[in-house]
Amino acid sequence: MELSVTENNLHPGFEVYEKGQKQIQISIDRKLQSLRVACKDTRRLFFIEDITSAKGNVFVLKTEYDQLLGSMKRNHTLENSGTIEIDDNSYIYKINNAQTKIILYDDDNGKELLVCENEINNVITLHLKYIAFALAWYVNLDVPKTIKKEFYKSLV
Numbered sequence: 001m002e003l004s005v006t007e008n009n010l011h012p013g014f015e016v017y018e019k020g021q022k023q024i025q026i027s028i029d030r031k032l033q034s035l036r037v038a039c040k041d042t043r044r045l046f047f048i049e050d051i052t053s054a055k056g057n058v059f060v061l062k063t064e065y066d067q068l069l070g071s072m073k074r075n076h077t078l079e080n081s082g083t084i085e086i087d088d089n090s091y092i093y094k095i096n097n098a099q100t101k102i103i104l105y106d107d108d109n110g111k112e113l114l115v116c117e118n119e120i121n122n123v124i125t126l127h128l129k130y131i132a133f134a135l136a137w138y139v140n141l142d143v144p145k146t147i148k149k150e151f152y153k154s155l156v
Contacts (some may be wrong), residue, residue, distance in 0.1 A: 003118040026134045037134045060128045086140040093132050099125045113139050
């Protein structure tokens with residue numbers, strides 16, 4: 001998949017293409033810490049909160065109705081990687097050394113789920129929490145839903 005920048009001002013925007021077809025549209029509002037994602041005939045608005053706990057910083061993804069949807073934690077032992085949880089599904093993200101590619105893996109079996117590239121250095125890391133959550137949500141749309149875990153307790 002290819003990540004292209006559509007806006008480069010106060011409200012950055014991105015489009016993700018696969019084989020020339022637009023799959024995801026991402027709009028960011030840094031001031032409101034919000035993320036708009038459009039894909040697969042679905043449009044959603046999310047908010048991201050930063051939570052600091054004894055376990056480190058965690059980014060929490062909430063719906064437009066203030067419902068907890070997921071979390072993101074950086075891996076402190078492996079640079080440019082971490083975990084993302086959406087609903088009851090867990091993913092691992094990794095960024096290559098050139099910071100031009102983000103890869104999502106299934107946390108359960110290590111299977112590569114998605115690779116997204118951008119030729120401009122630091123675009124992915126600059127907007128990491130937004131792009132990573134959008135890609136994980138996109139992947140999660142195709143995952144069968146099971147009983148939700150109480151993952152919020154693991155954050156604090």
